[in-house]
Amino acid sequence: MTRYLHPVAGIIAFLTVVVFAASTVTVELLGSKPAIIWVKTAIPWGFVVLIPALIATNASGFNRAGRRTGGAVARKKKRAIVITLNGLFVLIPAALFLAVQARSEQFDVMFYAIQGVELLAGALNITLLGLNIVDGARMTGRLKKSGGATPA
Secondary structure (H helix, E strand, C coil): HHHHHHHHHHHHHHHHHHHHHHHHHHHHCCCCCHHHHHHHHHHHHHHHHHHHHHHHHHHHHHHHHHHCHHHHHHHHHHHHHHHHCCCCCCHHHHHHHHHHHHCCCCCCCCHHHHHHHHHHHHHHHHHHHHHHHHHHHHHHHCCCCCCCCCCC
């Protein structure tokens, strides 16, 4: 079961974070004030998808790793810890703050400072989730390991 759950949950988590970041950037660059309010207040509702996906990814990943240590397993575990801590202590509080501020139409310096932090933290999680997906695909043989330059 974890053979299928782990990659599916991981990809759902990755895509959810990408959608959050892309929506934020797009609406800030091209959207109206009501669109910004809608996106910033909708993102916390996305936690209903994101949090279970991350829990399922972590639980199934640790289950699949078993007693293995080192190499890609160790890298994936370290990244999973950073992803979790970043989400719990930066991304979720930032998203909740931004939703409240947007709902109150308080688009001040603090709003944009926190949004900047949120975008940077989101980019970190997107990068780490992406690296874990690549390592997982290599570990299962779905992606060939890069062996350097190919002979001419």
